[in-house]
Amino acid sequence: MLQVEGLKVKVGGKEIIHDISLNVDIGETLVLFGPNASGKTTLLMAIMGLPRYEITKGMIIFKGQDITHLPVDERARMGIGILFQRPPVVRGVKTRDVVKACLGGREDGYVIDQLAQRLNMVDLLDREVNYGFSGGEVKRSELLQLMAQSPEFVLLDEPDSGVDLVNISLVGEMINELLQKDRMRTRTSSGLLITHTGHILDYVNADRACVLLNGRIWCRGNPREILDSIKAHGYEGCEVCQR
Amino acid sequence: MSEMTRSKAARERAERARGKPAPLGDDVDLAAYSQAAEEHNYEEDPSRLQPQAKERMLETGVMLDDPSQRSGTFLQIDHSVVHSKAGQEGVEVMSSVEALEEYPWLGDYWWRAVAVDADKFTAQAELYQNHGYFIRALPGVKAIQPVQACLYLTQHGLAQNVHNLIIAEEGSELHIITGCATAPMEREGLHIGISEFYVKRGAKLTFTMIHNWVPQMAVRPRSGIIVEEGGMFLSNYICLNPVRTLQMYPTVQCVGENAVARFNSVLVAPSGTNMDVGARVILGARGARAEIVSRVITTGGTIIARGHLVGQVAEVRGHLECRGLMLSPEGKIHAIPELEGLVDGVDLSHEAAVGKIAEEEVEYLMARGLSRAEAIAAIVRGFLSVDIEGLPHQLEAQIQRAIEISEEEMF
Numbered sequence: 332m333l334q335v336e337g338l339k340v341k342v343g344g345k346e347i348i349h350d351i352s353l354n355v356d357i358g359e360t361l362v363l364f365g366p367n368a369s370g371k372t373t374l375l376m377a378i379m380g381l382p383r384y385e386i387t388k389g390m391i392i393f394k395g396q397d398i399t400h401l402p403v404d405e406r407a408r409m410g411i412g413i414l415f416q417r418p419p420v421v422r423g424v425k426t427r428d429v430v431k432a433c434l435g436g437r438e439d440g441y442v443i444d445q446l447a448q449r450l451n452m453v454d455l456l457d458r459e460v461n462y463g464f465s466g467g468e469v470k471r472s473e474l475l476q477l478m479a480q481s482p483e484f485v486l487l488d489e490p491d492s493g494v495d496l497v498n499i500s501l502v503g504e505m506i507n508e509l510l511q512k513d514r515m516r517t518r519t520s521s522g523l524l525i526t527h528t529g530h531i532l533d534y535v536n537a538d539r540a541c542v543l544l545n546g547r548i549w550c551r552g553n554p555r556e557i558l559d560s561i562k563a564h565g566y567e568g569c570e571v572c573q574r
Numbered sequence: 575m576s577e578m579t580r581s582k583a584a585r586e587r588a589e590r591a592r593g594k595p596a597p598l599g600d601d602v603d604l605a606a607y608s609q610a611a612e613e614h615n616y617e618e619d620p621s622r623l624q625p626q627a628k629e630r631m632l633e634t635g636v637m638l639d640d641p642s643q644r645s646g647t648f649l650q651i652d653h654s655v656v657h658s659k660a661g662q663e664g665v666e667v668m669s670s671v672e673a674l675e676e677y678p679w680l681g682d683y684w685w686r687a688v689a690v691d692a693d694k695f696t697a698q699a700e701l702y703q704n705h706g707y708f709i710r711a712l713p714g715v716k717a718i719q720p721v722q723a724c725l726y727l728t729q730h731g732l733a734q735n736v737h738n739l740i741i742a743e744e745g746s747e748l749h750i751i752t753g754c755a756t757a758p759m760e761r762e763g764l765h766i767g768i769s770e771f772y773v774k775r776g777a778k779l780t781f782t783m784i785h786n787w788v789p790q791m792a793v794r795p796r797s798g799i800i801v802e803e804g805g806m807f808l809s810n811y812i813c814l815n816p817v818r819t820l821q822m823y824p825t826v827q828c829v830g831e832n833a834v835a836r837f838n839s840v841l842v843a844p845s846g847t848n849m850d851v852g853a854r855v856i857l858g859a860r861g862a863r864a865e866i867v868s869r870v871i872t873t874g875g876t877i878i879a880r881g882h883l884v885g886q887v888a889e890v891r892g893h894l895e896c897r898g899l900m901l902s903p904e905g906k907i908h909a910i911p912e913l914e915g916l917v918d919g920v921d922l923s924h925e926a927a928v929g930k931i932a933e934e935e936v937e938y939l940m941a942r943g944l945s946r947a948e949a950i951a952a953i954v955r956g957f958l959s960v961d962i963e964g965l966p967h968q969l970e971a972q973i974q975r976a977i978e979i980s981e982e983e984m985f
Contacts, residue, residue, distance in 0.1 A: 381937050407943040415941075419934045422897075423956025432952070433942045459956070476942055 332357045332521045333378070333484055338389035340370075340377045346387070347373040349546045355484070358518035360510055362532065362554045363525045365543035366566040371525045372416065374543070375486045378523070379413045380406045393484065408435070412482030412509075414473040416489045416525075421460040426452070426472055429460055433479035443479070450475045450505065466493025474505045485509050485522040491531040503534020512536060529558040542569050580681050584690045588700035591691035598880075599821025599850045602792045604694060607733035607764040609702050611653035620649055620657040627651075627726065627757065634753020634784040636724040646709065646721040650736065652729050653704035664715030665748070666708065667723075670739050673708035680708075683739055687770040687798025687827070695794040699735045699768045706736030706768070711746035711777070720749040720782075725767065727791075728757040733764040740769065742777035742805070750779070754793075755786040762790040769797040773805035775830065782810040787817040789846055795822040803830025803859070813849065814842040816875070821850040823880060828855065828862035828890075839868040840958050843875030843905065852880025852910070857890035857920070864892040869958055871898070872905030882912040885920025894924035899931060899957055 333355045340348035347370045355361045365371045377384040378391055380403040391399045398406055421429075430443050447453045450471045461469055470490055477485065490502050511518045512535070524537060532554060540554035542561075549569055550557070560568060595601055617623060620638040623631075628638050637643060646660040646667035660667040674680050690700050707723045727734050742748045756763060765787075773779045787793060801807050807826055826835040837853035855864035866881040883892035898907035911924040931953055939949035 379941055381941070382933075402940070402946075403937060404940040404943055404945050404949075407941055413941055415938070419932065419938050421935045421938065421953060421956065423959055424939075424952055425956070428952065428956075429939065429942060432939070432944050432948070435943055480942060 332359075332394060333523070334390075334392040335378065336390045336392070338374075338377065338391065339387045340373055341385045341387050342373055342383060347546050348377065350389070351546075351548055352389075353541060353548065355521050355523055357521060358511070359539070360522045360524060360535070360537045362537035362540040363523060363543055364529070364540060364557060364561060365525075365527070367527070369543045370546040371543050372488055373546075375413065375488050375523065375525060379403060379411060379486055407480070407482075410483035411486065412477045412480045412484070413486040414470070414477055414488055414490055416492060418461055418469060418473060420462045422462060424460050425457055426460050426475070427456040430456070430476055430479045433476045435480070446475055446478050450478070451501065467495055467498035470494050470498065470502050474502065474509075477509055478505065482509075483520055485520065487522060487524040489525050489527060491526055491528060499530060500534060503531060506531070506535050510535070529561065532558060542566075544569060580684075584685055584700055587691040588697040591697040592694060592701070594691065594694050594697065596693035596695060596794070596821065598823060599794070600819045600848060602764065602794065602819065604698055604733065604764070606731075608729075608731050609733055611704070611729055611732055614651045614654040614656050616654075617649075617656050620647060623649075623656070627728075630755050630758060630786065631724050631726065631753055634724065634755050634786045635751045635782065636722045636753040643719055644722050645717040645719040648707040648709070648721075648723040649726070650705055650707070650724070651726045652732055652734060655705050658707075660721075661719070662715075662717060664712040665717050665721060666710040666712070667721060668708050670706040670708040670737050671703070673739065680739065683741065683770060683772060685770070687772070687800050688768055688796050692796060695766045696768060696796050698733070699737050699766050699796070702733070702735045703737050704735050706738040708739045709748070709750060710741040711743060711748040713743040713774075714745045715743070716747040717749060720751045723750065723752045725752075725754045725765065726757070727755070727763045727765060729763070731762050733766065735766045737768040738770070740779065740781070741772045742774060742779040744774040745776045746774070747778045748780070749782070751782045751784070753784050753786065756788045756791055758788065761788065764792045765794070767795040769795065769824075771797070771799040771807065773799065773801040773807050773833075775802045776804045777802075778806040778808070780808045780810075783812070785811075785813040785817070785820075786815055787813075787820075789816040789818060791817050793817055793820040793822075795824070797822065797824035799824065799826040799835065801826060801828050801830065801833040801835055804832050805830060806834040807836070809837045809853070811837070811839045811851070813851075814840070816844045816847045817849070818846065819848045823852045823854060825854040826856065826864070828857050828864065829859055831859045832861035832863075833859060834862070835864045837866045837868075839870070839879075841868065841870045841877055841879070843870070843872045843877045845874030845902070845904065847875030849875065850878040850880070852878075852882065854882040854884070855892060856884045856886060857892055858886045860887055860889045862890045865895075866893075867895045869897055870907055871954065871958070872900055872902060872907050874902045874905045876906045876908075878908045878910065880910045880912070881924065883914065883922050883924075885915045885917065885922050888917050888919030891921040893922075894926075896924075896926040897957070898928035899954070900929065901931070901954070
C-alpha cells in the first residue's frame with residue numbers, strides 16, 4: 332500500500348531523514364520506535380506531504396502512485412489520514428465543521444453525533460478546534476476527525492502521549508477500529524504508528540516494527556521483542572546493538 | 575431653559591464648530607457635497623419600493639416584504655422619510671424631527687449623549703439635519719421582533735445628515751437592526767449620522783448596524799450612549815464592503831450601577847478603504863462592566879481599530895479584544911487598545927493580535943482533505959463569526975448572511 336524508497340527529508344535547511352526505505356502492505360500496521368528527535372514525526376509529516384518537510388531525494392508510492400510531490404490535501408483525498416501529536420488550535424473554527432469536512436460531502440449530522448458520543452466528544456463538538464482542550468481531548472478530537480475521514484492509510488503520531496489511563500483504552504479501541512483490527516482476511520486499512528513509550532501497544536497490535544535513530548532505520552523486527560528490548564536497555568541499548 | 579432657548583444655544587454652538595476638524599480620521603471637505611435633495615414620496619407599503627433598493631436594503635438586514643418579522647420599520651431615502659411605522663403596542667417609530675414636535679420633552683435628550691460642537695460633522699448635523707429616526711420602547715415593553723431602520727442614499731454627491739434618538743425606557747427590551755446603504759450606481763456621497771441612545775434602568779437594548787456602502791462614500795457616524803442602573807447596551811457593527819473613508823468612535827457612559835456595555839465589530843477593508851473604528855466605554859458606576867471585541871480583516875485597505883476603557887470608580891470590569899487578519903500583502907491594521915484606570919480597584923484588560931493566517935492551521939485543515947482555498951475560507955469564516963451572547967437568533971442569522979455575501983467577493 333505504501334512504499335518509501337531512499338527518502339531524504341530536510342526541515343529548515345537541515346537534513347533530518349537520511350535515506351529511509353520502508354513499506355507497509357495492505358492491512359498491515361507498522362510501528363516506529365525511536366527516542367526524541369530521531370526523525371519519527373518528520374518521516375510522518377513528509378509522508379503526509381506537509382510543505383515544511385522538504386523531500387530532497389527518494390520517492391513515496393501510495394497505492395501504486397508516486398505521491399512524492401503531491402500536495403497534502405490531495406494525499407488526504409487519496410486516502411491518507413493523520414493523527415497529529417500536537418495539532419494547532421484553529422480559533423473560530425468549530426470541531427463540528429472540521430468533522431463535517433472530513434466526511435467530505437457525506438455530511439450527516441446523525442453520523443457526527445453518533446461518532447462524537449462514542450468518543451465522548453459531544454460537549455466539544457461546538458467548541459473551537461483544540462482550543463483549551465486537555466491532552467486526552469486533543470487525541471479524541473483527532474480520532475473523531477479520522478473516523479469521519481475513514482482513511483485507508485493512517486499515520487498515528489504518538490497517540491498515547493499525554494493520555495491518561497481512562498482515555499488510553501478508548502484511544503486504542505478507536506485505532507483498532509480505524510485499522511479494522513476486527514477483520515483478518517478482509518482488512519484493507521493500514522497504518523504507521525509512532526510511539527515513544529510503547530503504551531499504545533497494550534491496546535493495538537502491530538505487525539512489524541522499526542527503530543529510528545538519528546534519521547535512519549536502525550533495526551526492524553517483531554514489535555513486542557523490540558519493545559521489550561527498549562524497556563530493558565533503553566534507546567542507548569539500540570545504539571550499541573549491532574543487529 | 576426653554577426649548578426655544580435650548581435649540582438656539584445648540585445652533586450657536588454648531589455655528590461656532592462649523593469648521594472644527596475631527597480629532598480622528600481623514601478630513602472631509604463638506605463643501606464638496608450638496609445639501610439639496612430631490613423629494614421621495616411616502617410609501618404606505620414599503621414592499622412596493624424598487625426591487626433593486628429592496629435587495630440592497632436586505633443585504634443590511636432590512637426586510638420589507640414581511641412586516642410580521644419586525645416590530646417596526648423606518649425608511650429614509652436621501653432626505654425624505656419614505657416609510658415609518660411601529661408594529662407593536664408600546665414601541666414608537668417615527669422621524670426624529672416629528673418626534674421633537676410631538677414630544678417637546680425630548681429636547682432634554684437632544685445633544686446630551688453627543689456634543690453638538692464635537693466637530694464639524696456634528697455641527698453640520700445640527701445645521702442641516704434631514705430627519706433620522708426616533709425609536710422608543712415604553713417602560714416594561716419587550717419588543718417581540720427587531721425594529722428595523724434603513725438610511726439609504728441614492729443621489730450622487732449628496733450629504734445625508736441624520737440625527738437618531740433611541741430610548742429604551744425602564745425595564746424595556748428593544749432590538750434594533752439598522753442598515754445604512756447606498757444605491758449601487760452612486761459613486762460619491764457623505765453620510766453623517768448622529769445617534770443618541772438612552773438605556774434606562776433595567777432596560778436592554780441590542781443595536782445591530784450593518785453598513786453597505788460604495789467605494790466613494792465618506793461616512794461619519796457620531797454615537798453616544800448613556801446606560802443607567804442595571805441597563806444593558808449591546809452593539810454589533812458589521813462593515814464588510816468598500817468605503818472610501820469611515821471614522822467613528824461611539825462612546826458609552828455607564829452611569830448606573832451594574833450597567834453593561836458590549837461592542838462587537840466585524841470589519842473587512844478591501845483595497846481603497848480607510849476605516850478608523852473604535853468603541854469607548856466609561857465605567858462610571860460600581861459594578862459596571864464592558865467588553866469590546868473586534869475582528870478586522872484587510873484585503874488591501876487600512877483599518878485602525880481602537881478601543882478605550884475608562885475605569886472611573888472601583889469595582890468595575892472591562893475587557894478589550896482586537897484580532898486582525900492580513901489577507902493581502904498590501905493593507906494595514908493598526909490596533910490601538912487603551913486602558914485607563916483612574917482609581918484603585920478597577921479590573922481592565924486587553925488582548926490584541928494582528929497577523930496573517932497561520933500556515934500551520936491551513937495545512938492542518940488541508941490534511942483533512944480541504945483544498946487550500948476551502949481551508950482559508952473556513953478559517954476566515956470562523957474568524958469573523960464572533961460569538962455574540964444574548965443576540966436574538968434572527969439577528970445572528972442576519973450577521974451570518976452579511977458575512978457570507980462578503981465572502982463570495984473575498985475569494
